[in-house]
Amino acid sequence: MSHLFRKRRGRFPSGVPRALMVGLAAIAPGATVDAQPASPSNTIAYSSRKDYDGPLVLRLPASARMLGMANAGVASNDADALLYSPGMLTQARGVAMSLQRYGATATAGSFASVQTLGSLSVAVGAQHLQFSADPYDPVASVQQGGARLADGGAVLASSTAFTVGVGRAIRSYRFGAALKYAEERVDTWRDGVAALDIGLHKAFGQATLAVSLQNIGAGLDLQDFSGPLPTRLTIGYGGGLFPVWEKWDIGMQTQVSVERDGFVRPAGGVELGYVPIEGVALVMRSGLRLPREQDEPLATAGLGITVDRFSFDYALEPMRGGRPVSHRVGFRIK
Numbered sequence: 001m002s003h004l005f006r007k008r009r010g011r012f013p014s015g016v017p018r019a020l021m022v023g024l025a026a027i028a029p030g031a032t033v034d035a036q037p038a039s040p041s042n043t044i045a046y047s048s049r050k051d052y053d054g055p056l057v058l059r060l061p062a063s064a065r066m067l068g069m070a071n072a073g074v075a076s077n078d079a080d081a082l083l084y085s086p087g088m089l090t091q092a093r094g095v096a097m098s099l100q101r102y103g104a105t106a107t108a109g110s111f112a113s114v115q116t117l118g119s120l121s122v123a124v125g126a127q128h129l130q131f132s133a134d135p136y137d138p139v140a141s142v143q144q145g146g147a148r149l150a151d152g153g154a155v156l157a158s159s160t161a162f163t164v165g166v167g168r169a170i171r172s173y174r175f176g177a178a179l180k181y182a183e184e185r186v187d188t189w190r191d192g193v194a195a196l197d198i199g200l201h202k203a204f205g206q207a208t209l210a211v212s213l214q215n216i217g218a219g220l221d222l223q224d225f226s227g228p229l230p231t232r233l234t235i236g237y238g239g240g241l242f243p244v245w246e247k248w249d250i251g252m253q254t255q256v257s258v259e260r261d262g263f264v265r266p267a268g269g270v271e272l273g274y275v276p277i278e279g280v281a282l283v284m285r286s287g288l289r290l291p292r293e294q295d296e297p298l299a300t301a302g303l304g305i306t307v308d309r310f311s312f313d314y315a316l317e318p319m320r321g322g323r324p325v326s327h328r329v330g331f332r333i334k
Helices: 018-027 079-083 086-091 145-151
Strands: 094-102 106-117 120-133 155-170 173-186 189-204 207-216 220-222 225-227 232-245 248-259 264-274 280-289 299-307 310-317 326-333
Touching: 079 086, 079 094, 079 106, 079 120, 079 155, 086 120, 086 155, 086 173, 086 189, 086 207, 094 145, 120 173, 155 189, 173 220, 189 220, 232 264, 264 299
Parallel strands: none
Antiparallel strands: 094 106, 094 326, 106 120, 120 155, 155 173, 173 189, 189 207, 207 232, 220 225, 232 248, 248 264, 264 280, 280 299, 299 310, 310 326
16 A cells, blocks of 8 residues: 655765665664654655555444443444444434543544434434544554544544434335445545445344444545545344343343454443333443454443433443543433
8 A cells, every 4th residue: 555655765975885884774773764754744754554444433433322332233223323224213213422532632422313204214413533643653543443542642633424314114124224424634634435324124022133234435545545434244133121020121232243354343232221210220231342453442331321211321441551441421312
């Protein structure tokens, strides 16, 4: 892949003998003659790097409730189902929003709303990430996903997606599609792309079997580097909360995703609800997933409280590698 920035090559004066050049290299093997400017807007020397899947916001969690269950949300029945699988839009109603902090340097947020229009369920949503990056390698944050966001830097960057979706039930099947515009900004460079999500769902017992294909489309082309969209095929099964015993309810989400490069990522979680009085539930959540990114956590956890039609959620990602825990809070209205 071509470099984001062209390399400056150092030159020895023409009068320096070849033997002296070899000797200098032998006694200072770690030295470099590449220039190291302090701003990515100038020329910076880089080693080769792989393509990255972007925009980054499409790889981050979009729901506090689902993050508490390892971000397994393909069978979600909340408004933010739009951001996981549009096939569930016929089951979803209301509004969902959440906010997540990655240390002191990055903030991500999401919003989704679903309404009924005749036989259709229509939804709109948005996701936004504001962060800063290393001026000598501003793309590294994007390459390594959410875990790297807490590192910060001097380069301002953002990642945004706007989504419109529609769902309809045909007999016992639920179909949905969502069109999104996603954009990545790194310093003074910017590029945006259109992408498509499709979903198919069918009820099995009290839960739902789901198939979702997300982020179909051409990738980014930003300055001298490019990367594909984070396309993934996901099969999942989940539902809840369901009554199991007196004042206790239970729910679960399980899924397996196959990403563009063939990486297989299983994830799943459970939520246990305590119902002290009718209309009020206290919920505990936990989940496990196969980490993909460096320093990404294996486990997540969360809490929630529901009062009538209103729900408040909290989830955490305990990042590894000495990085701070990432916290997400959310609010839902059914």
